Amino acid sequence: MTIGIGTALMAIGAGLAVGFSAIGAGIGVGITGAAAAGVTAEKPEKFGVALIFSAIPQTQAIYGLLVAVLILLSGGFLGGTAGDIPVPVGLAAVGAGLAVGIAGLSSIGQGIASASGIAVTAEKPEMFGKGVVFAAICETQAIYGLLVAILIMAFSGILSGQFTATPATGLAAIGCGLAIGLAGLSAIGQGIAAAAGIGATAEKPEMFGKGVVFAAICETQAIYGLLVAILIMAFTGLFTGNLITTLGIGIVAIGCGLAVGFAGFSAIGQGIAAAAGIGATAEKPEMFGKGVVFAAICETQAIYGLLVAVLLMAFTGMITRDLTTTAAVGLAAVGGGLAVGLAGLSAIGQGIAAASGIAATAEKSEMFGKGVVFAAICETQAIYGLLVAVLLMAFTGMISHNFITTLAVGFAAIGAGLAVGLAGFSAIGQGITCASGIAATAKRSEAMGRSLVFAAMSETFAIFGLLVAILIMFGLGIFSFI
Numbered sequence: 463m464t465i466g467i468g469t470a471l472m473a474i475g476a477g478l479a480v481g482f483s484a485i486g487a488g489i490g491v492g493i494t495g496a497a498a499a500g501v502t503a504e505k506p507e508k509f510g511v512a513l514i515f516s517a518i519p520q521t522q523a524i525y526g527l528l529v530a531v532l533i534l535l536s537g538g539f540l541g542g543t544a545g546d547i548p549v550p551v552g553l554a555a556v557g558a559g560l561a562v563g564i565a566g567l568s569s570i571g572q573g574i575a576s577a578s579g580i581a582v583t584a585e586k587p588e589m590f591g592k593g594v595v596f597a598a599i600c601e602t603q604a605i606y607g608l609l610v611a612i613l614i615m616a617f618s619g620i621l622s623g624q625f626t627a628t629p630a631t632g633l634a635a636i637g638c639g640l641a642i643g644l645a646g647l648s649a650i651g652q653g654i655a656a657a658a659g660i661g662a663t664a665e666k667p668e669m670f671g672k673g674v675v676f677a678a679i680c681e682t683q684a685i686y687g688l689l690v691a692i693l694i695m696a697f698t699g700l701f702t703g704n705l706i707t708t709l710g711i712g713i714v715a716i717g718c719g720l721a722v723g724f725a726g727f728s729a730i731g732q733g734i735a736a737a738a739g740i741g742a743t744a745e746k747p748e749m750f751g752k753g754v755v756f757a758a759i760c761e762t763q764a765i766y767g768l769l770v771a772v773l774l775m776a777f778t779g780m781i782t783r784d785l786t787t788t789a790a791v792g793l794a795a796v797g798g799g800l801a802v803g804l805a806g807l808s809a810i811g812q813g814i815a816a817a818s819g820i821a822a823t824a825e826k827s828e829m830f831g832k833g834v835v836f837a838a839i840c841e842t843q844a845i846y847g848l849l850v851a852v853l854l855m856a857f858t859g860m861i862s863h864n865f866i867t868t869l870a871v872g873f874a875a876i877g878a879g880l881a882v883g884l885a886g887f888s889a890i891g892q893g894i895t896c897a898s899g900i901a902a903t904a905k906r907s908e909a910m911g912r913s914l915v916f917a918a919m920s921e922t923f924a925i926f927g928l929l930v931a932i933l934i935m936f937g938l939g940i941f942s943f944i
Contacts, residue, residue: 471552483526483566553632565607571653644723645687651733713792725767731813793872805847811893885927
């Protein structure tokens with residue numbers, strides 16, 4: 463029996479599908495199970511209700527298992543006749559596995575919501591239906607991942623056995639999987655908001671609708687990921703059968719997936735802010751609008767990721783099917799995607815600050831503007847990531863189509879993206895400082911200036927990352943390529 467690289471890649475795809483989704487389901491069910499154990503210890507009659515809530519986060523693992531089995535069937539693994547599968551098809555299987563597998567981590571958010579549902583339903587049985595609704599909201603990310611996985615398998619020939627993928631479309635499938643898979647972790651933020659919505663609705667039933675609105679806000683990042691995945695499939699010919707063959711375009715698709723996928727983590731910060739907005743609105747209904755504003759601030763990082771993904775598609779010729787895009791440009795696109803995507807996690811710090819801003823504004827309405835200022839400070843790391851991504855697009859020839867051809871330069875561009883992207887995590891610390899600064903300013907308005915100084919200290923590390931990224935680009939001489 464001859465086992466090729468393509469066959470091995472199919473096995474990896476199956477492993478990713480069931481492995482990642484099992485992690486998510488295990489953690490999600492564990493969170494729910496902990497709440498269930500506590501409730502049923504006091505009220506054994508709630509065992510059935512707790513069991514239902516505990517079952518909700520399990521579905522993601524079932525999706526992963528389904529995709530894994532389909533991949534193994536196509537590869538002949540289940541019949542013991544695994545053959546020599548083409549490498550591009552194996553790459554497509556990896557993309558499908560990433561899509562459903564990583565999106566399966568959405569179970570974590572679903573577990574947070576389900577745990578809240580168990581606790582509330584134990585006290586108020588009439589909350590069962592609404593609790594299930596809030597928990598079910600976090601299911602959509604996993605469904606998006608399953609959908610993309612099935613589309614990849616269908617249009618690459620994995621399901622039919624009529625293999626059609628090219629190396630370029632195989633790489634593009636990985637980009638699709640990263641886009642929807644990583645963005646699927648937005649369900650963690652959604653779960654945080656949904657848990658708050660369940661608690662607020664139990665106290666005030668009229669909060670159900672507003673709670674759903676706050677929870678739904680965190681859905682948009684996953685929608686951006688789904689959109690980019692669909693666009694990649696459309697522009698690389700997976701839907702039409704007119705498949706691209708330019709390897710550089712396939713690598714660009716991975717950059718697009720990283721940009722919108724990692725930026726989708728911003729929903730975690732958004733969920734923190736949304737949860738605070740729900741609590742404030744439950745006490746003061748007039749806080750609904752301001753709460754939404756604070757939560758929406760954390761959306762910008764995801765928009766930056768979506769913007770860069772679309773620009774990469776446009777400037778590298780994915781949309782126009784330009785056959786001159788080089789592999790070096792594709793690697794530079796990966797660097798740009800990492801820069802804006804990883805820096806998008808700055809929204810977690812922004813969410814922490816925004817939550818404090820909501821609480822302060824609920825007590826003193828005049829704190830709204832100051833709260834927004836503190837929350838906006840944590841935006842700068844994402845702007846640095848966006849800046850580096852744009853510079854890479856401009857000075858590696860993506861905009862002018864005077865494409866670089868040196869692979870080493872493309873790999874070095876990934877270093878620039880990692881420098882500014884990872885340094886953007888400093889915004890998490892900055893958000894913690896800003897949250898305390900908001901509370902201090904609410905007590906004494908003259909504390910704002912000193913608090914801003916303390917908050918600015920965390921900014922310097924992001925500047926270090928930006929500086930290194932620029933030095934990398936300058937040292938490579940890519941500013942002269944345009």
